Amino acid sequence: MVGLSVGEKYFIQGGINQNLRSDGRKRDTYRPIFVETGVIPQANGSARVRIGTTEVIASVKAELGRPSALHPDKGKVAIFVDCSPVAEPTFEGRGGEDLSTELSVALQHCLLGGKSGAGAGIDPSSLVVAEGKVCWDLYIDGLIVSSDGNLLDALGAAIKAALSNTGIPRVHVTAAASGDEQPEVDISDEEFLQFDTSEVPVIVTLTKVGRHYIVDATSEEESQMSSAISFSINRKGHICGLTKRGGSGIDPSVISDMISVAQHISEQLITKLESEISAAEAGEDEL
Amino acid sequence: MEYVSPEGLRLDGRRPMEMRQLRAQIGAVAKADGSAVFEMGNTKVIAAVYGPREVQNRSQQIGDQALVRCEYSMANFSTGDRKRKPKGDRRSTEISLVIRQTMEACILTHLMPRSQIDIYVQVLQADGGTRSACINAATLALADAGIPMHDLVTSCSAGYLNSTPLLDLNYVEDSAGGPDITVGILPKLDKVTLLQMDAKLPVDIFENVMQLAIEGCKAIATYIGEVLLENTKQLEYRKGL
Numbered sequence: 001m002v003g004l005s006v007g008e009k010y011f012i013q014g015g016i017n018q019n020l021r022s023d024g025r026k027r028d029t030y031r032p033i034f035v036e037t038g039v040i041p042q043a044n045g046s047a048r049v050r051i052g053t054t055e056v057i058a059s060v061k062a063e064l065g066r067p068s069a070l071h072p073d074k075g076k077v078a079i080f081v082d083c084s085p086v087a088e089p090t091f092e093g094r095g096g097e098d099l100s101t102e103l104s105v106a107l108q109h110c111l112l113g114g115k116s117g118a119g120a121g122i123d124p125s126s127l128v129v130a131e132g133k134v135c136w137d138l139y140i141d142g143l144i145v146s147s148d149g150n151l152l153d154a155l156g157a158a159i160k161a162a163l164s165n166t167g168i169p170r171v172h173v174t175a176a177a178s179g180d181e182q183p184e185v186d187i188s189d190e191e192f193l194q195f196d197t198s199e200v201p202v203i204v205t206l207t208k209v210g211r212h213y214i215v216d217a218t219s220e221e222e223s224q225m226s227s228a229i230s231f232s233i234n235r236k237g238h239i240c241g242l243t244k245r246g247g248s249g250i251d252p253s254v255i256s257d258m259i260s261v262a263q264h265i266s267e268q269l270i271t272k273l274e275s276e277i278s279a280a281e282a283g284e285d286e287l
Numbered sequence: 288m289e290y291v292s293p294e295g296l297r298l299d300g301r302r303p304m305e306m307r308q309l310r311a312q313i314g315a316v317a318k319a320d321g322s323a324v325f326e327m328g329n330t331k332v333i334a335a336v337y338g339p340r341e342v343q344n345r346s347q348q349i350g351d352q353a354l355v356r357c358e359y360s361m362a363n364f365s366t367g368d369r370k371r372k373p374k375g376d377r378r379s380t381e382i383s384l385v386i387r388q389t390m391e392a393c394i395l396t397h398l399m400p401r402s403q404i405d406i407y408v409q410v411l412q413a414d415g416g417t418r419s420a421c422i423n424a425a426t427l428a429l430a431d432a433g434i435p436m437h438d439l440v441t442s443c444s445a446g447y448l449n450s451t452p453l454l455d456l457n458y459v460e461d462s463a464g465g466p467d468i469t470v471g472i473l474p475k476l477d478k479v480t481l482l483q484m485d486a487k488l489p490v491d492i493f494e495n496v497m498q499l500a501i502e503g504c505k506a507i508a509t510y511i512g513e514v515l516l517e518n519t520k521q522l523e524y525r526k527g528l
Contacts, residue, residue: 053317
């Protein structure tokens, strides 16, 4: 946890009031973002994202499975987050589990849409190989390597980058089975399907400190927050998910104000992120 | 299965006495007191050191020396098949213990009484030799944190397959079921601090294989020395000395 003296607390709060934060940023500026893709060769897709000194790794693994009986025409996507004690000693043993669960659930809300999969960034019906019989199960794993605030935005960006780096082998159903039998499948080694990740939303967290709200809070600033709202917003400016954290209440009018700010910021973030992702992919191809 | 071809090449194209490519980077975790990433081929681990600092749990405090703790964890995506393992299974507890004992042997704990040093290692990719890679990463992280040590411990593994001693086994060679020796040495003092072996091996061959692993450790020690020197030069340069 962050231990701050009274003076330091005043300094942080005063800076935010005057629109000049401790590291020289304005209230609505992000720290520099770096993206690197293909960091885990064993996964189908992976990315490392660094926002300032916060660093996360996301990996996507695809496994063939059976679609659930309720949604025979949809694949499954699951998100898990792991907090490594490397990032923070308090994550040792079972210490990181609460935060892991909180982040996994928030990411599921923000990226996967409702229970039916409607409104999700990844179209679950594109994961089906043979309806009711075979589908891809996507396992998205996040790992926090270095933690300095704003973990949710970093994880969201890393997952978006990892998905655009993901190649899923094309599957041919060789023998169509009748009834309950599982069909035989042939997994191609050469042909890969890419995801269209332009619909995957980004997450923008607005952290309320005092009377103002800021983006991309560091852990010192997060320790002074009264509440925070994470918006997941796609390219069209639609809100795909929303999570509020922190105890104190927020006036409804402030929330709608925050939404319009978040929409504005998300546009810049998406542009920035996509240029970083394509730069990372280009860099990887050269190697 | 043939692990060494008639031409004397291994599955990944190495010679029997060749090590995988080493890569190390110091200072990967900004908030830690010391940290390092260490790669041996496809095995990649990250280590962070926090401390020396006040003992968190008073009942564990030792009056005349520092308390050294270690936690080893594997990322869900580190292995070929995705597995979600609970934290603190037997294997990781054992490796934590091995790393802790090895590092404790080289840290000058008597200089930091009533304090605590935490070593956290996280495996990002596992392709055989995680134990050795973790120890090497932990050494670098401890050096980065400026913790006083007798010497830089380095570790390397060696095995014996198809009547050939092999240096630095990868996952396929490791799971072949042959003997696998992990050695940790203090290179300057020329002392062995860690020695583990599974399966059986005649004594004369064991000596050969262990000697090979020790040579591997010494090569790693030279590399780690270079990395630290380069890092110090960078620091010096930034300070404007």
